[in-house]
Amino acid sequence: MGDMADSSSLELRPAAETDLPMLEKLTTDPAATGEFASYGYHDPQRWRRGWAENELIGPDGGVLAVVAGTERVGFVNWRRQRVGPVATFWEIGIALLPEARGRGYGTQAQRLLARYLLAHTPAHRIQATTEAGNLAEQRSLEKAGFSREGVSRGIGWRDGTWRDAVTYSLLRTDPAP
Numbered sequence: 392m393g394d395m396a397d398s399s400s401l402e403l404r405p406a407a408e409t410d411l412p413m414l415e416k417l418t419t420d421p422a423a424t425g426e427f428a429s430y431g432y433h434d435p436q437r438w439r440r441g442w443a444e445n446e447l448i449g450p451d452g453g454v455l456a457v458v459a460g461t462e463r464v465g466f467v468n469w470r471r472q473r474v475g476p477v478a479t480f481w482e483i484g485i486a487l488l489p490e491a492r493g494r495g496y497g498t499q500a501q502r503l504l505a506r507y508l509l510a511h512t513p514a515h516r517i518q519a520t521t522e523a524g525n526l527a528e529q530r531s532l533e534k535a536g537f538s539r540e541g542v543s544r545g546i547g548w549r550d551g552t553w554r555d556a557v558t559y560s561l562l563r564t565d566p567a568p
Contacts, residue, residue, distance in 0.1 A: 401499045403455040403467060403507065406447045410456050413463055414438045417486040427525040428486060430549060455507075457487065457500045464491035467504045472518070480516035481508050485528075497531040505535065505561050505568045515563045522547060523555040532559040536568035 406414070415438055421429045441447045447454040452470035456463055465487035472482045483504055485497055505517050521528040523542060533539065537559035545553040561568060 400460055401496055401503065402458045403500065403503050404458055406454045406456050406466065408442060410463060410466070411438050411442060414454070414466055417465060417488065423489060424486070425489065427522045427528070455504065457496060459491065459496060464488055464496055465500070467500050469504065469508060479514070480518055481512070481514050483517060483519050497528065498534040501532060502535040502568045509563055517561045519559045520556045522549070523557050529557060536565065537561045538565070
């Protein structure tokens with residue numbers, strides 16, 4: 392990967408078919424996923440089926456590529472979560488290539504995704520959850536304007552152990568991210 396741009400030049404764009412290998416790498420290759428997102432091997436055709444169905448954007452969620460200058464550095468996603476019979480919110484996620492981490496891209500990408508969702512959907516709540524040990528992601532979410540809400544004990548299974556997770560949220564009524 393060449394010289395990457397700074398985080399102020401970061402952009403989100405719809406995923407392209409040429410992004411599928413990067414999406415597959417960031418969700419299945421232990422060397423690329425990082426410690427907190429390595430969940431073993433599963434469903435190698437997931438992204439290709441999603442691409443064939445709706446090019447990875449639909450009414451219940453989507454995927455956008457994270458681009459720094461001309462370099463693809465990762466992706467963000469969102470999915471609708473239901474709360475009771477009528478309320479929903481967006482749950483967001485992010486995955487960056489190893490060489491793109493620690494540069495402020497995660498903060499900026501999550502900020503841009505939150506702005507996008509607040510501008511283009513009527514959602515009142517955007518939520519992100521990360522493993523309790525993932526301090527870099529917690530700092531990133533806080534810098535992006537999200538508020539820490541609490542810890543869910545033993546909610547995530549990774550690498551043979553149940554893990555605690557920290558939930559963050561951004562409400563439409565909060566200061567703009």
